[in-house]
Amino acid sequence: MLNIVKIGGNVIDDEALLAQFLSDFSAVRGYKILVHGGGKLATKLCDALHISTQMLEGRRVTDAETLKVVSMVYAGWINKSIVAQLHALGCHSVGLSGADGNAIPAVRRSPVPVDYGFVGDIKPGQINASFIQSLLEQGLVPVFSAITHDAHGSLLNSNADSVASSLAIAMSDMTPTRLIFCFEKNGVLRDPNNDASVIPEITRELYEEYKADGAISGGMIPKIDSAFNAIAFGVKEVVIGHARALNRGGGTTISS
Amino acid sequence: MLNIVKIGGNVIDDEALLAQFLSDFSAVRGYKILVHGGGKLATKLCDALHISTQMLEGRRVTDAETLKVVSMVYAGWINKSIVAQLHALGCHSVGLSGADGNAIPAVRRSPVPVDYGFVGDIKPGQINASFIQSLLEQGLVPVFSAITHDAHGSLLNSNADSVASSLAIAMSDMTPTRLIFCFEKNGVLRDPNNDASVIPEITRELYEEYKADGAISGGMIPKIDSAFNAIAFGVKEVVIGHARALNRGGGTTISS
Numbered sequence: 117m118l119n120i121v122k123i124g125g126n127v128i129d130d131e132a133l134l135a136q137f138l139s140d141f142s143a144v145r146g147y148k149i150l151v152h153g154g155g156k157l158a159t160k161l162c163d164a165l166h167i168s169t170q171m172l173e174g175r176r177v178t179d180a181e182t183l184k185v186v187s188m189v190y191a192g193w194i195n196k197s198i199v200a201q202l203h204a205l206g207c208h209s210v211g212l213s214g215a216d217g218n219a220i221p222a223v224r225r226s227p228v229p230v231d232y233g234f235v236g237d238i239k240p241g242q243i244n245a246s247f248i249q250s251l252l253e254q255g256l257v258p259v260f261s262a263i264t265h266d267a268h269g270s271l272l273n274s275n276a277d278s279v280a281s282s283l284a285i286a287m288s289d290m291t292p293t294r295l296i297f298c299f300e301k302n303g304v305l306r307d308p309n310n311d312a313s314v315i316p317e318i319t320r321e322l323y324e325e326y327k328a329d330g331a332i333s334g335g336m337i338p339k340i341d342s343a344f345n346a347i348a349f350g351v352k353e354v355v356i357g358h359a360r361a362l363n364r365g366g367g368t369t370i371s372s
Numbered sequence: 373m374l375n376i377v378k379i380g381g382n383v384i385d386d387e388a389l390l391a392q393f394l395s396d397f398s399a400v401r402g403y404k405i406l407v408h409g410g411g412k413l414a415t416k417l418c419d420a421l422h423i424s425t426q427m428l429e430g431r432r433v434t435d436a437e438t439l440k441v442v443s444m445v446y447a448g449w450i451n452k453s454i455v456a457q458l459h460a461l462g463c464h465s466v467g468l469s470g471a472d473g474n475a476i477p478a479v480r481r482s483p484v485p486v487d488y489g490f491v492g493d494i495k496p497g498q499i500n501a502s503f504i505q506s507l508l509e510q511g512l513v514p515v516f517s518a519i520t521h522d523a524h525g526s527l528l529n530s531n532a533d534s535v536a537s538s539l540a541i542a543m544s545d546m547t548p549t550r551l552i553f554c555f556e557k558n559g560v561l562r563d564p565n566n567d568a569s570v571i572p573e574i575t576r577e578l579y580e581e582y583k584a585d586g587a588i589s590g591g592m593i594p595k596i597d598s599a600f601n602a603i604a605f606g607v608k609e610v611v612i613g614h615a616r617a618l619n620r621g622g623g624t625t626i627s628s
Contacts, residue, residue, distance in 0.1 A: 165420050184449055192448020193440050196519060196527055199471045204525035210473040215455045217466040217512055247510070254506060256473055263452060269460035271452055 117352070118147040118252070118287055121296045122280035127359045128155035128194055137298070138198065140362040142207040147252045147291065149283060150209070150259045152198060153276040158189040178233040178273040186273050187213075190261040199259055209257040214238075214264030215271060217247040220279060222264035222272045236264040236272025238279065240349065243286035277339070281346045288350035295351050296367075297339070298359035303368035304340065306331050317369045320344065343370040373608070374403040374508070374549045378536035382556045383615045384411035384450055393554070394454065396618040398463040403508045403547065405539060406465070406515045408454060409532035414445040434489040434529040442529050443469075446517040455515055465513040470494075470520030471527060473503040476535060478520035478528045492520040492528025494535065496605065499542035533595070537602045544606035551607050552623075553595070554615035559624035560596070562587050573625045576600065599626040 121141060127134050141150060162169055162185050170177040178186065191213040199211040214220025214236075220243055222236025251258050260283070262276040277297070284295040303314035306326075318326070323340060326332040332340065343354035347370065357367020377397060383390050397406060418425055418441050426433040434442065447469040455467040470476025470492075476499055478492025507514050516539070518532040533553070540551040559570035562582075574582070579596060582588040588596065599610035603626065613623020 161421075165417075187452050188444035188448035190448070191452050192444035192446070196443050196447050196469050196471050196521075199469075200521040200527050201525050203471065203474055203521065203523055208474065211469070211471065213452050213455075213467070215452050215459060215467065218459055218464065247512075250506075250510060254503070256503075265452075265456040265459065267459055269457050271456050 118149070118291045118293045119144055119296060120149045120151065120280055120284045120287070120293060121298060121362065122151040122153070122276060123298045123359055124153040124276065124300075125155035126300045127298065128152060128157075133359060135201070137359045137362060138201050138207075139205055140364075142202060142205040143363055148257055149248070149252075149287075150198070150257065151276055151280040151283065152190075152194060152259065152261060154186065154190050154262070155194065157193070158186050161185050161189060172230050172232065175232060177231070178235050180234070183234040183271060183273060187263050187271050191263040195259060195261045202257065202259065207257055208255055209259050210251060211259045211261070213261050213271070214274065214279070217244055218265075218267065219244050219247055219258075220260070220264045220274070220282070221267045222274055224266055224270070224272055234270065234272050236266065236274045238264065238274055238282040240282040240285035243282060245286045245290055248283070248287065249290050277342065281342055281351075284346050284351045285349040288352070292352050293350075294353045294355065295343070295346055296355045296357070296362070298357060298362060300358070302358045302361065302366060303356055304332065304336060314366065315368050317371065319371065340370065347372045374405070374543055374547045375400055375552060376405045376407065376536055376540045376543070376549060377552045377554060377618065378407040378409070378532060379554045379615055380409040380532065380556075381411035383554060384408060384413075389615060391457070393615045393618060394457050394463075395461055396620075398458060398461040399619055404513055405504070405508075405543075406454070406513065407532055407536040407539065408446075408450060408515065408517060410442065410446050410518070411450065413449070414442050417441050417445060428486050428488065431488060433487070434491050436490070439490040439527060439529060443519050443527050447519040451515060451517045458513065458515065463513055464511055465515050466507060467515045467517070469517050469527070470530065470535070473500055474521075474523065475500050475503055475514075476516070476520045476530070476538070477523045478530055480522055480526070480528055490526065490528050492522065492530045494520065494530055494538040496538040496541035499538060501542045501546055504539070504543065505546050533598065537598055537607075540602050540607045541605040544608070548608050549606075550609045550611065551599070551602055552611045552613070552618070554613060554618060556614070558614045558617065558622060559612055560588065560592060570622065571624050573627065575627065596626065603628045
């Protein structure tokens with residue numbers, strides 16, 4: 117089984133949590149890939165450089181200067197720091213952006229109706245799965261930032277959740293794949309105010325029930341929709357859980 | 373023949389020159405590796421972030437904040453931009469730091485007598501040549517920044533000339549290797565004020581003569597010493613020439 121693990125900015129921003137997570141990740145057996153989000157450093161750097169953060173319909177616009185900052189922070193400092201730390205833990209990793217080896221080509225999002233700038237959408241069918249597989253077979257652990265490229269010379273800023281699920285779908289053609297989203301909660305909660313109310317497993321039927329009774333709502337819906345989409349395209353299992361719980365069981369499993 | 377080409381900050385800082393160089397580099401046949409230096413962006417970023425540049429005996433000290441900046445700029449923006457541009461030219465490249473795949477482990481320079489901070493010295497014997505060879509055999513073109521790591525969790529800032537010559541020495545064990553330094557002059561000049569006075573070839577004997585008569589002096593001496601060192605350790609040929617002249621002949625060839 118190939119495990120593709122995604123961590124978000126909340127893990128990146130918490131040095132102790134990141135160190136514990138990387139230690140746990142190193143202990144995951146078999147083929148594995150890490151996908152990481154960004155964290156607050158990019159925003160801090162934009163502020164320090166007086167690059168104004170332009171928001172459109174609740175989403176950040178990636179203008180040319182912002183693209184430079186996120187490429188520096190995500191594909192540079194964060195990616196290489198993680199790789200250096202993993203090597204110290206005996207995990208033989210290689211840090212990549214989607215441009216490297218043309219691993220994850222993307223398409224710049226249409227500027228109509230809303231121009232989000234240098235934002236790249238990913239098609240799982242375009243991913244260079246054989247390159248990634250060859251790294252895995254050499255005993256290497258790929259570590260991806262969410263910086264991609266358009267294959268015409270420009271880098272693009274993609275969503276790390278989409279990078280992880282697109283990778284999982286693409287790799288499923290070659291090897292059974294589990295996709296693990298680590299976030300700041302213990303899993304999908306029956307009661308958002310009760311951290312102990314983790315739903316252990318969600319099937320299609322249960323999902324419809326939970327949506328109907330309001331237990332699952334808001335931002336959780338696109339996350340779970342995307343999980344079911346990954347499963348529809350061949351991913352064996354999607355797990356949503358806490359970064360602290362990797363290798364410790366728990367979390368919510370979504371299966372077909 | 374494997375060609376290892378090193379470009380410095382002067383090429384990085386000149387958009388048109390970089391574009392022309394990358395186009396020429398794409399046209400180099402056979403196995404090839406690109407090593408790039410830094411350019412002015414790191415200094416600009418340090419200034420914008422009010423990180424003072426500490427100099428000791430004429431060399432920059434890499435403190436923790438400076439290490440973050442050079443990692444962002446060299447391993448992030450510059451490395452990934454070059455890779456994206458090479459892909460657009462049909463050159464299937466993969467951008468790496470020395471931490472990736474433990475390609476170039478380094479040793480933090482002793483703080484005695486002068487503490488230069490997070491600066492890494494490279495031993496060619498430690499380079500992971502088989503990883504690099506496997507990428508070449510897959511038809512990939514490795515593009516290295518001079519960010520390395522100590523294999524104990526810390527990134528290090530290394531000298532790009534040293535990265536290039538260490539790579540050339542290490543790869544020479546596997547495949548005949550030519551090392552090409554691109555800089556801002558047409559080659560080693562007989563008369564520093566005459567750009568047309570390129571010395572086409574320097575042997576050990578000629579080198580001693582040129583040093584004795586003062587034609588070769590100053591900063592050129594460590595460059596040529598390092599070239600002869602590379603040759604002593606198995607590199608077939610070292611070429612020092614202008615970035616504009618890659619594939620166009622010219623430059624100074626140093627051979628055994």
